[in-house]
Amino acid sequence: MQTKIEGPCKESTVGTMTPSGYYRYNGKLRDKYVHVHVWEKLNGPLESGEVVRHLCNNTWCVEPTHLSKGTKQDDIHDQIRSGTFNRQKLSIEQVREIRRQYRTTAKTMQKLANEYGVNVSAISRIINRVRWKNDY
Numbered sequence: 001m002q003t004k005i006e007g008p009c010k011e012s013t014v015g016t017m018t019p020s021g022y023y024r025y026n027g028k029l030r031d032k033y034v035h036v037h038v039w040e041k042l043n044g045p046l047e048s049g050e051v052v053r054h055l056c057n058n059t060w061c062v063e064p065t066h067l068s069k070g071t072k073q074d075d076i077h078d079q080i081r082s083g084t085f086n087r088q089k090l091s092i093e094q095v096r097e098i099r100r101q102y103r104t105t106a107k108t109m110q111k112l113a114n115e116y117g118v119n120v121s122a123i124s125r126i127i128n129r130v131r132w133k134n135d136y
């Protein structure tokens with residue numbers, strides 16, 4: 001696995017930035033981060049559960065040599081380390097309710113995200129108890 005970065009960061013000038021600091025393309029690629037798109041163009045599609053990490057911790061960077069494939073867990077660790085793992089504005093009660101609804105109803109993460117006005121990755125973290133480990 002690649003661990004060393006060479007050369008300066010190249011920042012994307014297309015797409016829009018999400019609250020977590022990543023760019024996304026609009027249109028056809030709107031569900032994909034730009035750096036993921038860059039990676040997949042060069043290396044082929046990611047498999048389920050895989051993410052593209054920034055070795056340089058610069059979430060805007062699309063320089064291919066700064067990108068490395070990892071798991072979601074790796075990516076969350078990267079985000080915590082680089083300070084981009086922002087707290088959403090949810091109370092502990094809401095977090096518990098989200099978990100309860102996910103367990104006991106047919107609601108999808110996307111539906112819960114819409115209802116609570118946060119992004120799906122925030123819901124995913126809540127349900128997977130990554131962020132709120134100490135709150136239950």
Ligand SMILES: [Zn+2]
Nearest residue numbers: 009056061066
């Ligand atoms: Zn970089």
